[in-house]
Amino acid sequence: MPNRNAVQNLITKFRKTGSFDNAPKSGRPSTSKSKEKVVEVQDMMLKSPKKSVRRLAQQADVSVGPAHKIRRKSLSMYMYKMSVVHELKDTDRPACVDFCSWFLSFLQDNYEGILDTTFFTGLCE
Template identity: 35%
Template sequence: MVVYTLEQRWEILREAPSAPYVRYLVKKVKETGILIDKPKREKPKTVRKPENIAAVAESVRETPSTSIYRRSQQLNVSETSLRRILHKDLGMTPYKVQLVQELKPTDHPIRFRFAKWACDRLTEDADFAKKIIFSDEAHFDLGGYVNKQNCRIWGTENPHAYIEKPTHS
């Protein structure tokens, strides 16, 4: 809400004030005794103090993957204030962990052999790529479930973190 002084209000109006505005001014003088608006006090920052910001920075440095919920409990700071400190004061962003297929040392020669075979087929038959059928496969994980929606790593730049999981456990 924009607050104007009396002179600014008159300059904006440039004509006789409306009846509701006059009633507002009379009511204001009766209630407060003055016509000028009192300066508004800004609320002091109660949570985003330097010591709290330093504590959050240290906590993120030690364990960047701790959830907002858990970190807010550990530091006794609300989740909203913690997010504000992380974003506004520390300039951090939450990055999502990527799930990738776990590769064993024996997988590399097999992948190389397949790639060489596919290149040989493409040189023999130009339409070979059109004859391959790819499909999406569903795998049911027996080795534990990683919910990457809830797994975030806080940092000023992307750490490119990933978790290797076996495809067929």
């Protein structure tokens, strides 16, 4: 059974507009859903993958937010920052082996393309 307020809102909307359709939304249309913009941004990123989001937004003629959203959601491209970490010592080996064992069992149960998006270096040698 529908909620009383929902029915009342529909009656009010019908009396005002003569229809049950939603009013057209105001505001700027979403650029992240525009296929042309997604293709344009993808081409720019293929030509210059190290391009910053601000530069990308400027060249694609969109705001920084939508440019970032297109990169993340539509193209599955995530920004990263290289960081230098400490050198692995002999005392780190047991923890590394434990992690590798856990990760292998994790892959057997939950593999959904995680290796396609994960980059490892300096594993237990």
